Amino acid sequence: MQAVAEVAKMWNKLSIRIKVTLLTAAVLCIISLLLFIFNVENAANIFIIPDNVDVPFNSDASFTFDFDIAQRIFRTNSFYTLIIFSIAGTVLMWWVVGKVLIPLNKFSKEIKKLDITKINDDIHIVKSTDELGDLQNAFNYMLGNIRDSYERQKRFSQNAAHELKTPVAAIRANLEVLYLDDEPKIEEYKEFVEVVNRQIEMMNSIVTGLRLLSNKESLNLEKVRLYQIINEIVEDLKDKISEKNQTVKLVFDNRDMTVEADRVLIKQAVFNIVHNAVRYSRENAFIEIKLRKSLLSIKNHGESIPKESLEKIFEAFYCVDKSRAKKYGGSGLGLAIVKEIMDRHGFSINANSVENEFVEFIIDFKE
Secondary structure: OHHHHHHHHHHHHOOHHHHHHHHHHHHHHHHHHHHHHHHHHHHHHHHOOOOOOOOOOOOOOOOOOOHHHHHHHHHHHHHHHHHHHHHHHHHHHHHHHHHHOHHHHHHHHHHHHOOOOOOOOOOOOOOOOOHHHHHHHHHHHHHHHHHHHHHHHHHHHHHHHHHHHHHHHHHHHHHHHHHHOOOOOHHHHHHHHHHHHHHHHHHHHHHHHHHHHHOOOOOOEEEEEHHHHHHHHHHHOHHHHHHOOOEEEEEEOOOOOEEEEEHHHHHHHHHHHHHHHHHHOOOOOEEEEEEEOOEEEEEEEOOOOOHHHOOOOOOOOOOOOHHHHHHHOOOOOHHHHHHHHHHHHOOEEEEEEEOOOEEEEEEEOOO
16 A cells, blocks of 8 residues: 555656656557457468368368458458557547546636635645646635735725725815804805815825826836936925925936836826925935936935835835824825836835934836
8 A cells, every 4th residue: 555655646746748648658558459469369360270170281182262352351350450449549548638637627626616705715626746736836826916916905995985085074074063153254164165175185186196006008108317307306396395494415327317218107206205205304304316327216314114114105005104194194195106107117116214214215217
């Protein structure tokens, strides 16, 4: 029994290609051997005179043997033998291959049973390490990616609903307060209009972000000069920078460097990062934007992001500090949009942070 188990273990390690080859060779050998034995018997019955036949050997006796008839009988018998053994070999091969493919059939049935409620369990039907085992591993890997994607999509939908619900609730609460006042003053109306305007801007920001994340239109690629883009962004944010008395320093090795990209999307991505640096930095903070070869670094000093949050900050609606988010505002989609734009271009982005020292975002424009 131990020897059989060892043989079975070795058989499971063989690839399907080798298994089918060996089984086909075995069936062919068996068929060939049977054909050889049958043809030898066939020839012996036709061309060899049996011992019990009395053949005269005197000078006057004659013995005739019709070779044409014998050859015709031999060919006919051989032909029918070939047909019979070919059919038998085909049936045998069909049975053998069916045995080899039993694990594949079981694997197929297990896949058909899967639905969205059962994707948390991997499939472990195949015990061998051949191509079918590799297929099972690849399928389980794909299943894991689907699980992660489904969970992210689920969290995204829940967060989107929550974020859209918040401004609506704020408008409704202020409307109820205004409604309770029998004779509201002009100032109260103005205050309500300001609240509604802020919440509408928030909802518009969220909807715009969602559109950018879901938009899969082709990129309008062109040569984009990074220094020019960043200068435009700093100019757009100069009022906010001045309000907080911040300093922005540009350090470029090559001010003429260009990248093949969609100008609108790349500007949006870099704008989101620089805007975050300005928004979350303290007053009198120092913000440094550097370009070294293909690496663009945007670093704001004085702030930091916890290490455990660095991998999550590119997820939609992820919030490092909810109290800070309420204070500074924002839709929670800025960095998710940045990551999506970079991925679509084939660029990469990473974040580094040292507690109470700095936050740095590095974009690698090397495809």
